[in-house]
Amino acid sequence: MEKLLRIVIKEAVASLYGADAGDDLLQIQKTRKEFEGDYTLVVFPLAKISHRSPEQTARDLGEYLAREINAVSGFNVIKGFLNLTIAPAEWVTRLHEIHGEEHYGFAAPGPDAETIVIEYSSPNTNKPLHLGHIRNNLLGFSLSRICAAAGARVIRTNIVNDRGIHICKSMLAWLRYGNGRTPASEGMKGDHFVGDYYVLFEKKLREQIEPLVDAGSTPEEARENAPLMLEARQLLLKWEAGDPDTVQLWQMMNSWVYEGFDVTYRALGVEFDRIYYESDTYKIGKEIVLRSLAEGHLIRREDGSVWIDLTADKLDQKLLLRSDGTAVYMTQDLGTATIRYNDYRFDRHIYVVGNEQNYHFQVLALTLLRMGYDWAKGLHHFSYGMVELPEGKMKSREGTVVDADDLIAEMTATAEEMSRELGKLTGYSDAEKKNICRQIGLGALKYYILKVDPKKNMTFNPKESIDFNGNTGPFIQYTYARIRSVLKKAEETGVTFAAGEAEKVIPNAKEISVIKLLNDFPALVTEAASELSPALIANYCYDLSREFNQFYHDYTILGESDENLRSFRLKLSELTGRVLERGLFLLGIEAPERM
RNA sequence: GGUUCCGUAGCUCAGUUGGAUAGAGCAACAGCCUUCUAAGCUGUGGGUCGAGCGUUCGAGUCGCUCCGGAAUCACCA
DSSP states (O other): OHHHHHHHHHHHHHHHHSOOOOGGGOEEEEOOTTSSOSEEEEOHHHHHHHTSOHHHHHHHHHHHHHHHOTTEEEEEEETTEEEEEEOHHHHHHHHHHHHHOTTTTOBOOOTTOOEEEEEOOOOBTTSOOBHHHHHHHHHHHHHHHHHHHBTOEEEEEEEEBOOSHHHHHHHHHHHHHOTTOOHHHHTOOHHHHHHHHHHHHHHHHHHHHHHHHHTTOOHHHHHHHSHHHHHHHHHHHHHHTTOHHHHHHHHHHHHHHHHHHHHHHHHHTOOOSEEEEHHHHHHHHHHHHHHHHHTTSSEEOTTSOEEEEOGGGTOOEEEEEOTTSOBOHHHHHHHHHHHHHHHHOOSEEEEEEEGGGHHHHHHHHHHHHHTTOGGGGGEEEEEEOOEEBTTBSOOTTTTOOOBHHHHHHHHHHHHHHHHHHTTOOTTOOHHHHHHHHHHHHHHHHHHHHHTSOTTSOEEOOSSSOOOSSSSSHHHHHHHHHHHHHHHHHHHHTTOOOOOSGGGGOOOOHHHHHHHHHHHHHHHHHHHHHHHTOHHHHHHHHHHHHHHHHHHHHHSOSTTOOSHHHHHHHHHHHHHHHHHHHHHHHHHTOOOOSOO
């Protein structure tokens, strides 16, 4: 509809003023609620071409449009704004067109589709997932679906930070204090089990640091020289040297963690196409660094450590290899990026990683470019804000970390409680109830996180648990469930879409509002993809639900005696349900048939 | 100190490439279930868009300065 207006207004400008109106001069937007009309042309920019006042220009254009195309049934001019009214019948036609499109809003990847690698989650194997990871996973997964829906070829990937000093700490603690215990023997999820040994290591380390500090060491020195820390470093060296016992222990403990992560990922409903392990990629990283060093892009200091000098780009010198030759975080990310480029020849590589690592990714892309890898221009750090508690950052020491598994369980429990209070879900089996409440609880959590601008830090208050009313996931799910319920009833009572005469329907204002929103969906998916913004989809789903609920409240669907009108409303409802389901899909939220 | 990000109603957040009188939800108050799901709908109150200057026909949006907050600047990841 907007496209049509754009074309005709261009014609109008050409015919009335003999000038060519560029796209940037044609500002078409939706008319605000308080004015009459559907679309508004902002005329100010055109006044320069027409050499008339904005008001006169608007009137000229309005008359032209109303005369030349049937779709425009009227117009009004207020200051420099030309408000165009679309003929109601036009919206009915549009509804029928949309209804016939099977994959409405979703594009299939064409031959020249962009290839996007998107990395998210990226956990350390020494800690279970927490609320921060939930934001990361939800953003990453939703972005992958949005980009795919916009026609890109998307590879969802994860890098597991399965090597390094932190893993050695857990291993060491388990060797020392584990007494052969396993997740199975303790009845624990593997990631929590291993995480506990990491915490134990830190605790024992602190016990060693204290006397050293009392004896006159600085806290930094004491930490570096404590026996446990020295031992952990030894273990890392042994691991990098491939010591069989160390590698075996490492494999065993990691496998426990992976089993635990898988449970959480399944519960969250996120997936990956390809998982990379840092233990595989850091070696390539080392190779690249050494090659680049030989080519003269890098600096080797006297102690043997390797650095890149980015001071020319207003950054610092950055370590790429330690003096003992072991890899750092940057080393493996250089390797991982290179491997992925060789695997997929991506056009873009999106890293979903918190804003605390802005500097890291700036350095990563610059370093690769400096090394001569031109494809590094396609690296993009999707930087999102931290999740904070009302009292500030989550701190593991103070035990304020909101555990992912706990939170998911709590959300489901809250959904069950509300469902019971509201007297919903009678006549369903326990398993069905459980599943629906899981969908609702997760829907509330996911929507709560995805509706906000990813750039911003967000506050999560565990005491005032996440809402289920108003601008929430369950509100949208509820709207969907209502629609399904109507459609089910229509089917049972044999009401179907009447053929043919539906064009004669003249829709009311509420119906037109809903159709307008439905009409926006494909453009919105495209915009969400180019802006990388799940929040756009979330807010759209909310608007559509609200608009539909008003219609639903004011008018009857199945009770309508006029067969054409009933059929039209049924179609409107069916399509709204379909679009809501797709919108929720893009957010990774399930749409329950009943709730 | 350098760099980056944030600041909109009591709270949580929207606000399109700069467009008309800045919008939702929560919380508070007042209504609406004999009728397709009331996890819904309707109404009331609530604002120096952190402050100032500038650009513009027009600034919550763009630029500069300042104030407040966050992140980062490791042989941590």
